[in-house]
Amino acid sequence: MPDTRPPTIDPPAAARWQLRAPPRSPWLHEEVGRRMQERLQWIRLQPRVWADWEPVRGGLQAQRLVAAQYPQAESLVAEPDPIRREVAAREFAKPWWKTWGGGRVRVVDGLADGQAQMLWANMALHPSADPQALIWQWHRALAVDGFLMFSCLGPDSLNELRQVYARHGWPPPAPEFTDMHDWGDMLVHAGFAEPVMDMERLTLTWSDADALLAELRELGANLHPGRFPGLRGKRWRQELRDALTHELAGPDGRLALTFEIIYGHALKPQPRMRLGAESSLSLEDMRSLLRKGGG
Numbered sequence: 001m002p003d004t005r006p007p008t009i010d011p012p013a014a015a016r017w018q019l020r021a022p023p024r025s026p027w028l029h030e031e032v033g034r035r036m037q038e039r040l041q042w043i044r045l046q047p048r049v050w051a052d053w054e055p056v057r058g059g060l061q062a063q064r065l066v067a068a069q070y071p072q073a074e075s076l077v078a079e080p081d082p083i084r085r086e087v088a089a090r091e092f093a094k095p096w097w098k099t100w101g102g103g104r105v106r107v108v109d110g111l112a113d114g115q116a117q118m119l120w121a122n123m124a125l126h127p128s129a130d131p132q133a134l135i136w137q138w139h140r141a142l143a144v145d146g147f148l149m150f151s152c153l154g155p156d157s158l159n160e161l162r163q164v165y166a167r168h169g170w171p172p173p174a175p176e177f178t179d180m181h182d183w184g185d186m187l188v189h190a191g192f193a194e195p196v197m198d199m200e201r202l203t204l205t206w207s208d209a210d211a212l213l214a215e216l217r218e219l220g221a222n223l224h225p226g227r228f229p230g231l232r233g234k235r236w237r238q239e240l241r242d243a244l245t246h247e248l249a250g251p252d253g254r255l256a257l258t259f260e261i262i263y264g265h266a267l268k269p270q271p272r273m274r275l276g277a278e279s280s281l282s283l284e285d286m287r288s289l290l291r292k293g294g295g
Contacts, residue, residue, distance in 0.1 A: 005129065005130055005131075005132070006128075006129065006131065006175060006176070006178060007176070008172070008175040008176040008223075008224050008225065008226075009127075009128075009129045009175045009223045009224070009225075010129075010223055010224065010225040010227075011129040011130075013221065013222075013223045013225075013227075014127060014128065014129040014223050015129070016221070017127060017220065017221040017223065018081065018127075019081070020221075021057055021220070021221075022218060023056050023057075023083055023084045023087045024056065024057075024087075025055070025056065025057060025058065025059045025060050025061065025062075026057075026215070026218045026219050027215075028123075028202075028204070028215075028219060028259065029057065029058055029059045029062075029122060029123045029219075030059045030060075030061050030062055031202070032059070032062075032122060032123055032151050032261055033058065033059035033061070033062025033063075033065070033122045033123075033151070034059075034061070034062060034065060035200075035261075035263075036062070036120075036122060036149060036151050036263055037062060037065040037066055037069065039149070039263065039265070040066070040069055040149070043147065043149075043265075045117065045118070045145070045146075045147060046070065046072075046073070047070060047073050047116065047117030047118040047146070048072075048073055048074065048117055049073060049074045049075075049076065049115065049116045049117055050066070050070060050073055050074075050075055050076070050116055050117060050118035050119070050120060051075075051076040051077075051078050051111055051115065051116040051118070051119045051120065051141060052066065052075060052076070052077050052078065052120045052121075052122075053078050053119060053120065053121040053122075053124055053138070054078065054079055054080070054081075054084065054121075054124055055077055055079075055088065055120075055122070056079060056084040056087050056088050056091075057084065057123070057124075058121065058122035058123050058124055059122050059123070060088075060091055062122055063075070063077070063120075066120055067103065067105070070103065070118075071103055072103055073103050074103050074104045074105075074106065075103060075104065075105045075106070076106050076108055076111065076115065076116060077092060077105060077106065077107045077108065078108055078109070078110060078111050079107060079108075079109065080109055080110060082109075085107060085109060088107045089107045092105045092107060111137075111140075111141035112141070113140050113141065114140075114141070114142065114143040114144070115141055115143070116141055116142055116143065116146060117142070117143050117145075117146040117147075118142075118146055118147055118148075118149065119138050119141055119142055119146070119147075119148050119149070120149050120150075121138060121148070121149070121150040121151075122150070122151050123151055123152060123153070124150070124152070125150060125152040125178075125183070126152040126153040126175075126177050126178065127220055127223065129223075131178070131186065132186050132189070132190065135186055135187060135190045135192075136190045136191075138150075138190075139190045139191050139192060139268060142268040143268070144268055144269070144270055144271065145267065145268065145269070145270070146267070146268050147265060147266065147267050147268070148187075148192065148264070148265065148266050148267075148268070149263075149264075149265055150263075150264045151261060151262060151263050151264070152177070152178075152183070152261075152262050152264075153177045153259060153260065153261065153262070154177055154178075154179065154180060154199055154260030154261065154262040155176060155177045155178065155179050155260065156201065156258065156260035157174075157177055157258065157259045157260045158173065158174050158257055158258070158259070159258060160247075160248055160256065160257050160258060161173050161174070161244075161248075161257055162174070163247075164243050164244065164247050164248065167243075167247070168239070168243060170228070171224070171226050171227050171228055172222075172224045172226055172227065173222055173224075173227075174220075174222055174223075174224060175222075175223045175224045176224075177260075180197040180198075180199055180262045180264070181197070183195075183197060183262065183264055184197050184264070187264065187266045191268065191269075191271070192266035192267065192268060192269075193266065193267050193268070193269040194266060194267050194269075195264060195265070195266040196264070196265045196266070197262060197263070197264050197265075198262075198263050199260055199261060199262045199263065200260075200261050200263075201258055201259065201260050201261070202258070202259045202261060203256055203257070203258050203259075204256070204257055204259065205250070205254040205255060205256045206254060206255045207254060207255075208245070208255070209240070209241040209242075209244040209245050209255065210241070212244060212248075212255050212257070213240075213241075213244075
């Protein structure tokens, strides 16, 4: 399979953003998580254990919505970053007489092989410098017949902002985001089956350029390797404000940007042994093969 790493994400910049991202859930992430939770009504499997991948950024309110949908299930909150893990631990520490309608919540720094019947990953793929490795990690964490639910930004996101930058001869304001068909190919390559992908476009509006820029900073950093190589001064920032104000305003005067949201669902099937010079299986997959006679 060809290299699936995003060609327009700078790995060092992605690593810095992972460390510096604000330890809170942006409004857009929460809204996408709410919409993704509505899609669970079509899933028949009722997990005993489900895992939420990095919900401090992905959506703490969305985590509670999913927990309420599976009130008998244990929820694993996976936060590899120590700072966000502490935030999650405080968020989910609750007196015994209070509930959020869900089952037990456990905050962990990682997931063991085959630990969950459902893995929930809201808005985590598009800023990853190595999404295929992340998808493999999710696949290992799922039990056989478990399922993955994820969302991310699609390639039509921020087209209006890209056009503003292009007209002024500025470098790209954001990386190019992966198409949903390519996500489907990566899921299959990682061992998932029956991937189902769909998308929708959301338009957000702001009263002025400062409010728009503040929300974009909350959502993420510019990870494009061809971004501005250094800091810009006050003069450029004013030019940017003016450009956004005049070129993004709609009939009502509000500034608008479009976000393409991709939703994905895929199953982890019974593993099949592949013959080759070298073969590897996770411990959970090997146990499943032995239980079912090798498939």
